[in-house]
Amino acid sequence: MADAGTGRQAGQVRQTGDPTNANLDRRDFLKTCAVAPIAGVMLYVVRVAAGEGDQRGAAYKATDHDYGMAVDISKCIGCGRCAEACQIENDVPHEGGYCRTWVGRYVTTIDSETIVQTIDKPKPAVDEKTILRTFFAPKLCNHCAKPPCVQVCPVGATFITQDGVVLVDKEYCIGCRYCIQACPYGARYLDPRSKTADKCTFCYHRVTRGLVPACVEVCPAGARIFGELHDRASPLARYLRFSKLQVLKPHLNTEPKVYYANLDGEVR
Amino acid sequence: MAQDDRTGGTGDHHGRRRIPQQVTRLAVLLLLFAVALVVARHYLIPPTFGEIGHYRAASVGEIAARPVKYAGREACADCHQDVIEVHSRGRHQFVGCEACHGPAAAHATNPTDVKPRVPRERDFCPRCHEYDASRPTGFPQIEQATHNAGQPCITCHNPHAPAPPTLPSSCAACHGEIARAKAASHHATVPCTRCHEASDQHRDVPRANPPTKPTTREFCGGCHGKDAGGPPEIARVDLARHGQRFLCWQCHYPHTPEVR
Numbered sequence: 001m002a003d004a005g006t007g008r009q010a011g012q013v014r015q016t017g018d019p020t021n022a023n024l025d026r027r028d029f030l031k032t033c034a035v036a037p038i039a040g041v042m043l044y045v046v047r048v049a050a051g052e053g054d055q056r057g058a059a060y061k062a063t064d065h066d067y068g069m070a071v072d073i074s075k076c077i078g079c080g081r082c083a084e085a086c087q088i089e090n091d092v093p094h095e096g097g098y099c100r101t102w103v104g105r106y107v108t109t110i111d112s113e114t115i116v117q118t119i120d121k122p123k124p125a126v127d128e129k130t131i132l133r134t135f136f137a138p139k140l141c142n143h144c145a146k147p148p149c150v151q152v153c154p155v156g157a158t159f160i161t162q163d164g165v166v167l168v169d170k171e172y173c174i175g176c177r178y179c180i181q182a183c184p185y186g187a188r189y190l191d192p193r194s195k196t197a198d199k200c201t202f203c204y205h206r207v208t209r210g211l212v213p214a215c216v217e218v219c220p221a222g223a224r225i226f227g228e229l230h231d232r233a234s235p236l237a238r239y240l241r242f243s244k245l246q247v248l249k250p251h252l253n254t255e256p257k258v259y260y261a262n263l264d265g266e267v268r
Numbered sequence: 269m270a271q272d273d274r275t276g277g278t279g280d281h282h283g284r285r286r287i288p289q290q291v292t293r294l295a296v297l298l299l300l301f302a303v304a305l306v307v308a309r310h311y312l313i314p315p316t317f318g319e320i321g322h323y324r325a326a327s328v329g330e331i332a333a334r335p336v337k338y339a340g341r342e343a344c345a346d347c348h349q350d351v352i353e354v355h356s357r358g359r360h361q362f363v364g365c366e367a368c369h370g371p372a373a374a375h376a377t378n379p380t381d382v383k384p385r386v387p388r389e390r391d392f393c394p395r396c397h398e399y400d401a402s403r404p405t406g407f408p409q410i411e412q413a414t415h416n417a418g419q420p421c422i423t424c425h426n427p428h429a430p431a432p433p434t435l436p437s438s439c440a441a442c443h444g445e446i447a448r449a450k451a452a453s454h455h456a457t458v459p460c461t462r463c464h465e466a467s468d469q470h471r472d473v474p475r476a477n478p479p480t481k482p483t484t485r486e487f488c489g490g491c492h493g494k495d496a497g498g499p500p501e502i503a504r505v506d507l508a509r510h511g512q513r514f515l516c517w518q519c520h521y522p523h524t525p526e527v528r
Contacts, residue, residue, distance in 0.1 A: 062328070077403050079396045081367055088371050089337045105402050124401050134402040159323035169327035172314065205334035214338045220363040220396055221407075 060208050062162035067202055068229040068257040069216070070239045071138050073264065075223035078103055078136035080119050082215035082224065089203060089214035098189050100200040101140035101215050106266050108132045114266045137267045138223065140215070141166060141187035141200035142248060142256030149179035149188060149199075158197065164229070164257060165202045173197050184252050202226075229257065338366050339373040347379065351428055357473060358429025368392070368427065393421040406442075431472055439466070442474070446523050453524040454503075463487075463522065488516040 086101045087094060105117040107124045110132045115125055124134055143166050150158050150166060157173035160166050168179075173196035180188040180197060191198040203213035207226075211217070216226040227236030243261040249268060250256075260267070319325035344365040345352045355361060366372050369384040390412075399409040416424070424433045439460045440447035450456060460466075466479035482488065485507060491498055494506045511519060520526065 060332075074404055077396055077407055078400065081395075085338060085366070085371070090334075107402070122398075122400075128401050131401055135404070136402050156317070156322040156324075159321055161328055162320065167328065167331055169324050169330075171327060171330070172324055201331060204328075204331050206336055206338075208332045209336065211336065211338075211340045217338050217340055217364050218367040220360075220367045222362050 065163035065207075066229045066231075067164050067207060067226070068143070068236055068240075068259065069140070069202070069213075070225040070236055070243070070245070070259045070261060072223045072225070072239075072243070072261045073135055073137055073267070074262040075221045076103065076136040076138055077221045077223075078105060078119050079220065081218045081220065082138060085214040085218040086200070089206070090201070092198075093192060096192065098192070098198075100187070100198070101138065103136050103138045104267075105134070105136055106264065107134045108264075108266060116266075133264070135264060137260075137263075138215075139185065139187070139248075140258060141183075141202075142185050142254065142258040143200075143202060145255035145257060146253060148182040148184065148252075148254060152178040152182040154178065161204075163207075165204055165207075166199070167201055167204060168197050168199060170194055170196045170198070184249050184254065185256075336373050337371040339371075339376040341365050343376045344372065346376075354426070355428045357476070358426075358431070359473060360428060360430060361473075361476075388420055388422055390418075390420045393425075393427070450523045455523065455525060482517075482522075485516055488522075492516075 080103055083099050083102050086092060087099065090100060092098050092100055103119045105119055105124065107115045107117065107126060109126055109130045117125055119136065124131060143164065145164070147160060147166050150160055154176060155172060155174055157169045158166065158179055159169070175190060175195040175197065177190055177197065180190060188197050188199045190196070206213055212226045216224045225236050225239045227234035229236065231237055240259060245259040245261055246263045247256040247259060314324045316325040317323065341364045368387055372384040374382040375384045394410070394412045397409055399411050403409060425431070463482050464479040467477050469477040470479055489507045490496055491502055492505055494504055
């Protein structure tokens with residue numbers, strides 16, 4: 001291919017060139033013929049090497065992955081280690097109530113009234129004798145397959161990657177907050193330091209290195225299961241096969257990739 | 269504007285000028301606009317924008333390059349094999365090291381200078397184990413105010429493989445729901461050990477050492493078979509003719525067996 005191209009080019013040069021220089025042209029032509037394939041191979045090698053240098057670690061290929069998470073409500077003990085680990089791992093501001101993942105305490109009383117509290121309160125807000133049922137529900141970005149936040153971003157600063165993770169490009173975000181408004185799960189916030197939108201990344205820097213997200217790593221109760229959605233051997237795929245699952249706000253057709261097992265109807 | 273229109277019209281009429289002047293001006297303006305657009309796009313759109321989708325492809329790599337702070341439990345196992353040995357057989361076997369010891373990636377890269385936290389104080393464990401109505405039933409919980417007040421938890425419990433100092437002696441200590449159901453059933457006087465055999469290790473690490481369960485129809489037939497011995501008030505069936513295709517517990521829940 002490279003040879004044919006070079007040949008044609010050299011031929012054109014000979015036609016247009018001075019006829020007295022025909023010998024030189026032939027020499028040039030032969031030189032080019034000899035050098036071109038070598039140069040082509042070298043260019044190819046350099047490009048492949050550079051391309052591999054761009055990839056993280058040992059040839060991480062985004063198209064080979066499809067991440068998701070399952071949350072088992074019946075296992076969560078509400079210790080809040082997930083939120084703490086997330087803040088540390090992702091450098092989330094510690095002051096001001098910013099968080100990428102959080103745990104809600106749901107208390108349904110015998111009057112069928114449901115109170116949702118944050119877990120920094122140590123006990124349910126009502127007398128224990130009036131509780132009908134109560135549980136903890138961890139929340140995070142649902143990494144929707146049809147994310148409303150991505151749809152409304154005016155500049156393309158938030159997007160869904162080839163491995164199915166919704167990310168924010170902090171360098172390109174203009175901080176207009178449309179995405180924060182659009183997210184039906186309240187999973188986004190405006191970083192007060194950079195004034196750009198921020199959210200859960202499924203710890204993209206960890207999962208591309210073969211680790212699990214920080215919240216999954218520290219969950220002592222095994223309430224969060226992370227893995228590949230479409231690899232039958234992954235712990236997540238196995239969990240999805242054997243559990244009865246729901247997603248949050250399914251009527252919005254956002255197709256979340258965070259699945260909840262043993263979810264109560266009060267969690268929305 | 270009106271003047272331009274007239275001039276253009278006249279030119280056209282006399283055939284002196286093929287393209288009316290205002291059209292030329294408009295074309296030049298449009299061309300300038302197009303050039304400005306191309307130049308503006310070149311400078312305003314980041315280099316890798318649109319390579320994969322409607323976003324800056326380079327940002328994926330930038331996000332993936334952020335530093336890791338939690339090393340993961342596999343990293344701990346590289347050096348602390350002795351602790352892993354104990355930990356992997358205890359009740360905390362599924363609790364990651366960094367759940368208690370905090371982020372340890374810095375320690376993993378520089379083990380001598382950076383040390384992870386070692387929580388020994390009494391306030392630490394109750395974050396998971398203090399009684400809370402919202403916690404799942406069966407999760408081990410204590411009242412910090414009354415539970416050996418003043419003592420650090422680690423005086424009695426090994427955090428890497430915690431167990432109650434005194435192991436529960438009866439099955440009902442953990443299997444209360446089954447015990448209560450059985451107490452009100454026809455099987456009230458049948459001890460758990462008649463059908464289940466539990467090793468001592470089951471009390472220590474229950475899930476890793478599950479008790480045995482009956483596996484055959486003949487096991488139930490040992491009491492309920494037509495020809496079985498024992499008191500006459502025990503319900504009898506002819507195993508050869510009673511629900512041959514099924515195992516007994518597919519119809520009768522053994523902890524509350526109903527008899528018609």
